Amino acid sequence: MxxxxxxxxxxxxxxxxxxxxxxxxxxxxxxxxxxxxxxxxxxxxxxxxxxxxxxxxxxxxxxxxxxxxxxxxxxxxxxxxxxxxxxxxxxxxxxxxxxxxxxxxxxxxxxxxxxxxxxxxxxxxxxxxxxxxxxxxxxxxxxxxxxxxxxxxxxxxxxAGITTYSPLRHWKVGPGKKVGIVGIGGLGHMGVKLAHAMGAHTVAFTTSEGKRQDALDLGADEVVVSRNAEEMKRHAGTFDFILNTVAASHDLDAYTRLLRRDGTLVLVGVPEHPHPSPNVGNLIFKRAAIAGSIIGGIAETQEMLDFCADHGIxxxxxxxxxxxxxxxxxxxxxxxxxxxxxxxxxxxxx
The missing domain is CATH 3.90.180.10 (Medium-chain alcohol dehydrogenases, catalytic domain)
Known part of the structure; x- marks a missing residue:
């Protein structure tokens, strides 16, 4: 036809x-x-x-x-x-x-x-x-x-929904977890909504002071302007999980330093040029990890749609x-x- x-x-x-x-x-x-x-x-x-x-x-x-x-x-x-x-x-x-x-x-x-x-x-x-x-x-x-x-x-x-939902579910984000969402765009704004609905303490990272209130409105419990070294330093070693939605090449060490022992930084954006090689010390001395994720299977996508319907997302x-x-x-x-x-x-x- x-x-x-x-x-x-x-x-x-x-x-x-x-x-x-x-x-x-x-x-x-x-x-x-x-x-x-x-x-x-x-x-x-x-x-x-x-x-x-x-x-x-x-x-x-x-x-x-x-x-x-x-x-x-x-x-x-x-x-x-x-x-x-x-x-x-x-x-x-x-x-x-x-x-x-x-x-x-x-x-x-x-x-x-x-x-x-x-x-x-x-x-x-x-x-x-x-x-x-x-x-x-x-x-x-x-x-x-x-x-x-x-x-x-x-x-x-x-x-955007399943790309952020799948890693949040796989790494068992929920109550009692401190979770970071890097980038408040098409993916990141969904990550904030979903992590908050899952019951995690949700921290949004943005390069723009002007997005602070937007991130709070989306459901973030805290907002960190990543260009502010003092704000970043205050959170060192405290995150269980950080979802990085930024697709541009950037320094991953800024976020691996924020992970606690056994914490994971998950990348869902594919940069045009590779990220600078990360400092492995931030991983070795905390048994931390950098991982990746892509969308989700059909069953998990259905689960995400049902979760969003139940939570009005x-x-x-x-x-x-x-x-x-x-x-x-x-x-x-x-x-x-x-x-x-x-x-x-x-x-x-x-």
Whole structure:
């Protein structure tokens, strides 16, 4: 079937309306009419080929919320009219040890991304959520229980939400833990909300004094301006866990010094240039660790959505029209968004 979308034909070309093809639903497929799609920084990196390997035409978008409009004959868990979501993955091998454990994000044969992933469908690579409709295997569709008026703000949970939720859960963040969230942006603002809801003492780190009140409003118990050496020093050796969402290269020692014995600094941002090599003394003498994390499996993503529905958690968003994607990207580069753009997909039709 032909559906309308917004995409780009080259790294240096603006977004434009396109007609794309979606497959007819197979026995295990769910067809979704997309209502909203969040705008992730990964979309920008891919569309502008900043990571290399982008296949064109490129239709980004992996924070998808919409309604089921058709299901395959073998689909049992979804029906027409259901409110559902699709995140960063639309397939995986389903037979490796990671997939068997529900950790599709670590698929040993490589998960299929919601866009720019290999597929048998035309044009040979997946096309994402900046479109009117998508057809996805039922194994990669998620149930959404938030009320209708919150659905636009739910969209970023499908990437920003799970990217922060997964490490918080894996490292058992909760009451009695002192937790730091570095960076108050699309990811960081979700990290603050989630860590606070999990019952941890939550400390937000920002380079900007102007974000202090914003971080408190998001649920932080304390805010540290990381450029203030005295503020940083006061917290030395006291953190159980620090989630670092900053994607720019920077000095990790500033944060490993803050870890207590057996503390962990987890990185979820991928910098354009490597971080300076950290001082291993900060790790060795405290049995501390630097670790990494990426999104979450489908079961954990569903758990995150349910947790957020139960706790009334959504992203802070700014709604845009599809025609404004290029301008939104330019603002993202400048950090001019609080804290996530979301496309109203009804505007894709023109």
């Amino acid at each position: 032909t559906v309308k979308a917004y995409g780009t034909r080259a790294a240096d070309q603006p977004f434009e309306p396109m007609d794309i093809q979606r497959r007819a639903p197979g026995p295990h497929d769910v067809q979704i009419d997309i209502a909203y799609c969040g705008v992730c920084h990964s979309d920008l990196h891919t569309a502008r080929s900043e990571w290399g390997g982008t296949l064109y035409p490129c239709i980004p978008g992996h924070e998808i919320v919409g309604q089921v409009s058709a299901v395959g004959a073998e689909v049992r868990d979804f029906k027409v009219g259901d409110t559902v979501g699709v995140g960063c993955m639309v397939d995986s091998c389903q037979h490796c040890s990671a997939c068997a454990e529900g950790l599709e994000q670590f698929c040993e044969n490589g998960f299929v991304g919601t866009y720019n992933g290999a597929t048998k469908d035309a044009p040979g690579h997946t096309l994402g959520g900046y479109s009117q409709r998508v057809v996805v295997s039922d194994k990669f569709v998620l149930k959404i229980r938030h009320p209708r008026e919150q659905l636009a703000a739910v969209a970023p949970l499908l990437c 959504v992203a802070d968003i700014e709604m845009i029209k599809a025609q404004d994607i290029d301008a939104a990207y330019d603002r993202m580069v400048k950090g001019d968004v609080k804290y996530r753009f979301v496309i109203d997909n009804a505007t894709i039709a023109g």
